[in-house]
Structure formats: structure tokens, C-alpha cells
Amino acid sequence: MTKADIVANIAEETGLERAEALRAVEAFMNSIKTSLTKGQNVYLRGFGSFIVKERAEKTGRNISKKTTIIIPAHNIPSFKPAKTFVEEVKNKVTVK
Numbered sequence: 001m002t003k004a005d006i007v008a009n010i011a012e013e014t015g016l017e018r019a020e021a022l023r024a025v026e027a028f029m030n031s032i033k034t035s036l037t038k039g040q041n042v043y044l045r046g047f048g049s050f051i052v053k054e055r056a057e058k059t060g061r062n063i064s065k066k067t068t069i070i071i072p073a074h075n076i077p078s079f080k081p082a083k084t085f086v087e088e089v090k091n092k093v094t095v096k
Contacts (some may be wrong), residue, residue, distance in 0.1 A: 005072040072094050 003025065011021040030049050037044050042050040057073040081089075 005010055039075075040063055044082075046082055047080055051078050051080060052076070053078045 002089045007018060007021045007025055010016065010025065014021065016024070032042050036052055038048060039052055041052060044050075052075050055074050055076055058071050060069050060071045061067070062069055
């Protein structure tokens with residue numbers, strides 16, 4: 001499913017114009033991105049959590065040059081689905 005599919009579904013379910021649904025989806029995604037860049041997690045009850053994970057500094061290897069490199073500590077966005085969401089997917093998904 002793509003963002004265009006999501007916009008089409010929202011427009012159909014709510015009766016909004018596609019352009020309005022697109023603005024709503026974009027605003028939703030931008031608000032999540034803004035919160036995460038500020039270091040604030042986003043919790044959506046029954047759906048999941050968008051969180052910022054801290055990665056520690058580590059040593060990596062460049063196998064083509066046979067050298068070691070230091071990968072600095074950094075933050076990375078992550079999504080953790082809610083338990084009810086996971087159970088629903090487990091029970092209803094059929095692989096095609």
C-alpha cells in the first residue's frame with residue numbers, strides 16, 4: 001500500500017476530497033517527524049508508538065579496504081506496534 005492508496009481510502013471513508021485527505025495525511029506525517037526530531041516520542045493507543053532509539057558508538061569494518069571505522073553514536077526513529085495491533089495482524093493476515 002502506498003501513500004496514494006492511503007489517501008484514496010481516507011477520501012472514500014470520510015467523504016473528503018482527495019486533496020483534503022492528502023493534506024491531512026501530510027500534516028499527520030509532518031507532526032510525527034517534527035516530534036521525533038525534537039526527541040519526543042509519539043504514542044497512538046491501540047496502534048503503536050513512534051520512538052527515538054539511541055544507538056551507541058561502535059566499531060565497524062570496511063571489508064573491501066580491510067580497515068576499521070568508528071560509527072558515532074546516533075539517534076534513529078523506530079516504530080513499535082501495540083499488542084492489540086500485533087494480535088490482529090497475526091490472526092487475520094494470509095500471505096499471498
